[in-house]
Amino acid sequence: MLDIHAGERPIFLIDHSMGAILTLRMAAHPLWERLGDIDVAGVPLQYGPEMKAVIDHYFATGERTKGDVNTLRAMFYGPDGSYNPAYTVEINRLHTVPALELADAFRAPSVLPSLMMQIKVPVQWTIAEHERSSIGGHAMLDRVTKSLPSAKRVLTHLQINSGHNISVHHVARAYHTSVCLFLKNAD
Secondary structure, eight states: OOOTTSSSSOEEEEEETHHHHHHHHHHHSGGGTTEEEEEEESOOSSOOHHHHHHHHHHHHHSOOOOOOHHHHHHHHHOSTTSBOGGGGTTOOGGGTSOHHHHHHHHHHHHHHHHHHTTOOSOEEEEEETTOOSSOOSHHHHHHHHHHOTTOSOEEEEEETTOOSOGGGBTTHHHHHHHHHHHHHTOO
């Protein structure tokens, strides 16, 4: 178990998607006062029509829908050629995510905005250029900045040539370099 009160160094968190939801929840909680800078990507603040259909089906029936493999590939990986196709062998991950975690992710757009108002630590927030599992783009990055009024510093980034799963794209090195530079310049 992590003792957040041990030592004097801050704790830095880097997370993606469902892990990033947890990181944002932690950053908003007073227990995590020693939390240092956080870097998040793939956070759903608003779902698009494709994912909304999956979510509506889940909450109406309690069942997970497999979905069309090509639609899921486009939703979570983006355009062909931007990633190694070997990473999509087990594309239908909705069946491997624990139910409570899945429900938490599906509820994130209604829960996160009020929590984000409480975050005080510096935040770097990345959205993939070809994000389709949730709404992305520059307008969403502007919304992120406005939703973090108490954060010490907010940097936003649109990762070009990437889909939701940024770390498996050919631009992963550029993305991870931006994360390292953000943490190197931590407050």
